[in-house]
Amino acid sequence: MATINENYLKLPGSYLFAEIARRVAKFKEENPSANVIRLGIGDVTRPLPQSVITGLHAAVDEMANENTFRGYGPEQGYQFLIEKIIQTDYNPRGIQLDIDEVFVSDGSKSDVGNIQEIFGLENRVAITDPVYPVYLDTNVMAGRTGALGQDGRFGSVVYLTCNAENKFVPQLPSEKVDLIYICMPNNPTGTTLTKDELKVWVDYAKKHNSIILYDAAYEAYIQEEGIPHSIYEIEGAKDVAIEFRSFSKNAGFTGTRCAFTVVPKTVKALTAAGELYPLNKLWNRRQTTKFNGTPYIIQKGAEAVYSPQGQQEIKVLINYYMANAKVIREGLASIGLEVYGGVNAPYIWLKAPNGMDSWAFFDKLLTEAHLVGTPGSGFGPAGQGYFRLTAFGNQENTLEAVERIKTRLKV
Amino acid sequence: MATINENYLKLPGSYLFAEIARRVAKFKEENPSANVIRLGIGDVTRPLPQSVITGLHAAVDEMANENTFRGYGPEQGYQFLIEKIIQTDYNPRGIQLDIDEVFVSDGSKSDVGNIQEIFGLENRVAITDPVYPVYLDTNVMAGRTGALGQDGRFGSVVYLTCNAENKFVPQLPSEKVDLIYICMPNNPTGTTLTKDELKVWVDYAKKHNSIILYDAAYEAYIQEEGIPHSIYEIEGAKDVAIEFRSFSKNAGFTGTRCAFTVVPKTVKALTAAGELYPLNKLWNRRQTTKFNGTPYIIQKGAEAVYSPQGQQEIKVLINYYMANAKVIREGLASIGLEVYGGVNAPYIWLKAPNGMDSWAFFDKLLTEAHLVGTPGSGFGPAGQGYFRLTAFGNQENTLEAVERIKTRLKV
Structure with missing residues (x-):
């Protein structure tokens, strides 16, 4: 009789991103005209550098020849x-x-x-x-x-x-x-x-x-x-x-x-x-x-x-994201929020104001500013009361998001 | 004090392919003019199908655009x-x-x-x-x-x-x-x-x-x-x-x-x-x-x-290798060797003649026909006395190899 690796049963389900999706879907249903911007993803959005594209194409061609x-x-x-x-x-x-x-x-x-x-x-x-x-x-x-x-x-x-x-x-x-x-x-x-x-x-x-x-x-x-x-x-x-x-x-x-x-x-x-x-x-x-x-x-x-071209291109990519990080960090700070990170990393970690918990701040940010981030409690118990925003969005959306934080978020 | 996963120490070294390489190198050193053909590899040699190449290029281009x-x-x-x-x-x-x-x-x-x-x-x-x-x-x-x-x-x-x-x-x-x-x-x-x-x-x-x-x-x-x-x-x-x-x-x-x-x-x-x-x-x-x-x-x-093109192309690939398999199988059988596989698989498994062990047959094949295969004993104790040849070489080499088996191998 085959038996499973019982240790897997110790893991709770991965509810974080599913719960985020559920709350965003509900909000969109109730607010169909809202333009929701996501600042929660840890995934890049800019295309691959041209040098990489050229390298990939050349390698594909090599695979076509015996x-x-x-x-x-x-x-x-x-x-x-x-x-x-x-x-x-x-x-x-x-x-x-x-x-x-x-x-x-x-x-x-x-x-x-x-x-x-x-x-x-x-x-x-x-x-x-x-x-x-x-x-x-x-x-x-x-x-x-x-x-x-x-x-x-x-x-x-x-x-x-x-x-x-x-x-x-x-x-x-x-x-x-x-x-x-x-x-x-x-x-x-x-x-x-x-x-x-x-x-x-x-x-x-x-x-x-x-x-x-x-x-x-x-x-x-x-x-x-x-x-x-x-x-x-x-x-x-x-x-x-x-x-x-x-x-x-x-x-x-x-x-x-x-x-x-x-x-x-x-x-x-x-x-x-x-x-x-x-x-x-x-x-x-x-x-x-x-x-x-x-x-x-x-x-x-x-x-x-x-x-040399590749090294130059990845600098441009990083500068792009880090410009976003600066805008987010400074925007959050300008309304009096406690902000960490965002100087040497594409992640901005903020303390939810007034002792709010992570999910309460998630709901506040979504309803007041139509923005999605990641509750800090999803990364461990000590993340409770914190919140993660990322600099990986495109510049236009990031600027718009920060404008909303400044003008719509009631702290 | 960090400790290692002790189970790794139960594994013997992977000597099979290293030992093959050692014996082939020694033979080449002693017989610099010999044209050694390898029929031992389990790796394909034909280029990727054109449909796959086209699909890869198109996908690379997608990665270049935001x-x-x-x-x-x-x-x-x-x-x-x-x-x-x-x-x-x-x-x-x-x-x-x-x-x-x-x-x-x-x-x-x-x-x-x-x-x-x-x-x-x-x-x-x-x-x-x-x-x-x-x-x-x-x-x-x-x-x-x-x-x-x-x-x-x-x-x-x-x-x-x-x-x-x-x-x-x-x-x-x-x-x-x-x-x-x-x-x-x-x-x-x-x-x-x-x-x-x-x-x-x-x-x-x-x-x-x-x-x-x-x-x-x-x-x-x-x-x-x-x-x-x-x-x-x-x-x-x-x-x-x-x-x-x-x-x-x-x-x-x-x-x-x-x-x-x-x-x-x-x-x-x-x-x-x-x-x-x-x-x-x-x-x-x-x-x-x-x-x-x-x-x-x-x-x-x-x-x-x-x-549809891809399905056609992989048929051509498989037919190519299976034509090799047939040539090898029939060539070995024609000199009286016991041969298995090679009908529904790219592998030909032969019994070394006269109770020879796998490595002895390896040496015999190398010295008499300048061919390299894989000793069956490398795949487990029950592989002892057997030998693996593969159909993944190119056609020209495979034909030449089989000609040598027929004319030079003393069974």
């Missing part, structure tokens, strides 16, 4: 792309990596979801709260947590609260943790850590033989000096950190699917026999066994991101 | 592709499926590797022997097996021997099994099951509440009547079977990456509380949590496979 056709590629990704990644994203920051320390994939969601497979079930997991749900959910599914409690938190997981009180800087936990998920610039709060603040965690990991799983999907949005783009800018991180990067948010690849994960050969964890074992070898085994590589065509598109 | 640009798509795949799959691959065989029973992915390797995650660790796994290594290795990594024994078999796994003695028809096991991996047409043996032979397994699964994980990646190569293309042609299979299909081998997508998995809503397994739970819901949760969809561009390429 002399240039490509079948199975290396599961770890093609060397032509990995070399560009290292030379462009890492070497200029003083970070040296070997070709076989970078693994190209179909997306950071897959990688941050799958990475926990190479660790034992006995590891204690720490996540920030609020958080991108994939880190937590994949550990629940694997059986690395207890049940969901009344407080909205899973047993055995250490939640690192990030809120206005601690300036969104996760504090070291009192109990020892083994696997630490950190996403900077942060989704959903849009906040960042300085090098010194991140170093606290690297030092902790070195001291306790913990591993940091560092999601840097939004690093391209960093505008200020002194904010690390890679965790490997911190001394010692190459011994304790795995880094995730993506083409989704810098080059518009959310529907095109390409990312990469860096696993330095110096990052190690313990075997039952008490020996240190390189995680690079385990991740390589995982990927070669359960993954067959990213499409050649897509990897050629990603390679084009690193051409 | 009005047609696509960001995140449904993790389960686009409806336009799923509808074509159901209408073309299933409905004509009398199989009805709902849109949400088909999950598009980046490859069957990912899906057959990941599917075990939705089952409990206590399930007893059955695999055929010889076998495509991914079924076994992913269960080892998950902790569903014991250690590797002296006999080359993992503890707790039930091996279903398939050899000339039982005509490559897996026999029902004496001990009860919960998860049964069946690949038909088979890799590596190239053999198939009739509807009656497959029905034995469906009946077994229904009787014992087992689940059949049916890998049909090679179904397009079936030439004979009476061989099921889908397990759902067997009565009752929709209650007990998950089916994996791919565009890799019918349309040349090995480097382009698109596949799909069918999980009927009627397939259920037990919870700890003794209730039957739909696997469709679990797989949907797995995919929406740990996967972000197949690239839009690639799904448009796959859709083109279902156009």
